[in-house]
Amino acid sequence: MTDIQAxxxxxxxxxYTAAVAAEGDWYLSNILRDDQLLxxxxxxxxxxxxxxxxxxxxxxWSQFRYAVFRTTxxxxxxxxxxxxxxxxxxxxxxxxxxxxxxxxxxxKHYLADLEAKGISIVPxxxxxxxxxxxxxxxxxxxxxxxxIIKPCISGAARHTYRLNRSSAAALEPIVRQLLTDESLILxxxxxxxxxxxxxxxxxxxxxxxxxxxxxxxxxxxxVQDDHGGTVHPHEPSPAQIEFxxxxxxxxxxxxxxARVDLVRDNHGDFAVMELELIEPELWLRNHPPAATAxxxxxxxxxxx
Numbered sequence: 001m002t003d004i005q006a007x008x009x010x011x012x013x014x015x016y017t018a019a020v021a022a023e024g025d026w027y028l029s030n031i032l033r034d035d036q037l038l039x040x041x042x043x044x045x046x047x048x049x050x051x052x053x054x055x056x057x058x059x060x061w062s063q064f065r066y067a068v069f070r071t072t073x074x075x076x077x078x079x080x081x082x083x084x085x086x087x088x089x090x091x092x093x094x095x096x097x098x099x100x101x102x103x104x105x106x107x108k109h110y111l112a113d114l115e116a117k118g119i120s121i122v123p124x125x126x127x128x129x130x131x132x133x134x135x136x137x138x139x140x141x142x143x144x145x146x147x148i149i150k151p152c153i154s155g156a157a158r159h160t161y162r163l164n165r166s167s168a169a170a171l172e173p174i175v176r177q178l179l180t181d182e183s184l185i186l187x188x189x190x191x192x193x194x195x196x197x198x199x200x201x202x203x204x205x206x207x208x209x210x211x212x213x214x215x216x217x218x219x220x221x222x223v224q225d226d227h228g229g230t231v232h233p234h235e236p237s238p239a240q241i242e243f244x245x246x247x248x249x250x251x252x253x254x255x256x257x258a259r260v261d262l263v264r265d266n267h268g269d270f271a272v273m274e275l276e277l278i279e280p281e282l283w284l285r286n287h288p289p290a291a292t293a294x295x296x297x298x299x300x301x302x303x304x
Contacts, residue, residue, distance in 0.1 A: 007302055008042060008049040009059075009067040009093075010035055011279075013074045017053050027225075031071050034284040034291075038070075041295030047302055054085065061092040065302045068096045072279045076155045079106075079182075096301060097255050097277050104252055105277040108152040108185045117250040120271045122263065126152065127175075127184040135168035135175060138186055146189035149175065151182050155279075157224050162189060190273075192264040198273055199234055199262045201244045202282050202290055205297040206254060208244065210287035211236045214261075231283065243270050251275075256297045257282070 012031070021028035039049045052059060054072050061067065067089065075082040090099045097105075104110050111121045125142060127133065127149075139147060149171070150160040159178060163171050178184060197215035201208060217228035225231070236244075244260040251258075259280035265271040284291040 007047040007065045009064040010049055010051045010070045011054045011067055012051050012071040014053050016071050030285060035070060037284045037288055037291035038294055041291045045295060045299040047299060061089050064093045066094045066096050068298060069279045073155060076153050076158055079153050096298060098253060101253060101255055101277050106153055114250050114272060119247055119250050120269060122187045122190060122265060122271050122273055125186045127186060129179055129183045131179055135163060135172055136165060139165055139168060144188040147186050148189055149184055149186050151178060152185050153182060188266060190263050190265060199236060199240060201236055201240060201260045203244060203248060203258045204293040205256060206245060206248055208241045209290040209293050212283050212286060247272055247275060257294055
């Protein structure tokens with residue numbers, strides 16, 4: 001069994017376990033830069049840390065005071081395996097964010113919970129596993145001319161499609177197959193994503209540190225860099241910061257770290273596109289003081 005003496009496990013996945021990125025691998029370089037900033041900040045608290053694949057089979061997780069989710073960016077492709085692992089590890093160590101928040105935030109049904117607490121979200125309709133309703137029927141019922149459909153457990157724009165009444169029939173076989181094993185979410189297409197992008201705010205223990213703007217490549221609607229999206233500096237308005245803090249206050253418990261993705265909805269109002277509490281990209285390298293804020297938040301847990 002692997003013997004690693006460390007206070008904190010920084011959870012990653014098998015693609016990102018290398019300690020050094022190959023020349024030209026900017027993607028891994030960014031991951032390693034962010035994690036190094038966090039590890040250095042934790043060390044200033046006297047807290048040791050190690051990066052480790054969440055799915056590694058020979059780890060004694062009880063060695064760690066806490067396991068902190070960082071770049072577990074394959075969990076949505078291995079959701080059954082991940083859920084089983086989560087049920088095991090919660091008995092061996094503490095998780096950050098805590099396991100109840102992870103369970104809640106993993107499935108996009110959390111958006112309905114936020115809406116029930118008065119938080120403005122992008123309008124959402126949930127299509128439960130096994131449903132036989134067609135996309136055309138859903139568009140007719142909602143009155144939406146264009147929509148986005150994606151799995152309730154997903155990331156990196158996995159199985160995310162833009163559709164309208166003309167394209168719905170072509171997507172129907174894909175949707176039928178997905179619905180045999182998972183639930184989907186349908187949302188009206190937000191034109192502001194194309195025109196403006198998504199404004200993304202980072203918060204640690206509820207305090208805002210920095211923000212970025214994610215912009216899709218020309219002709220696309222996906223802001224993820226996996227699909228050609230780009231990231232730009234962003235100075236959020238006081239109203240955006242206040243709104244993001246209201247979002248966190250509506251969570252079942254207070255997150256240690258969070259990323260709030262905001263858009264202007266089709267009525268021009270702020271709305272939550274996503275709330276990321278599991279494994280958000282946090283762009284610590286864009287604002288190194290945020291790594292200190294993150295480490296401070298973790299230290300409050302580890303050293304309590």
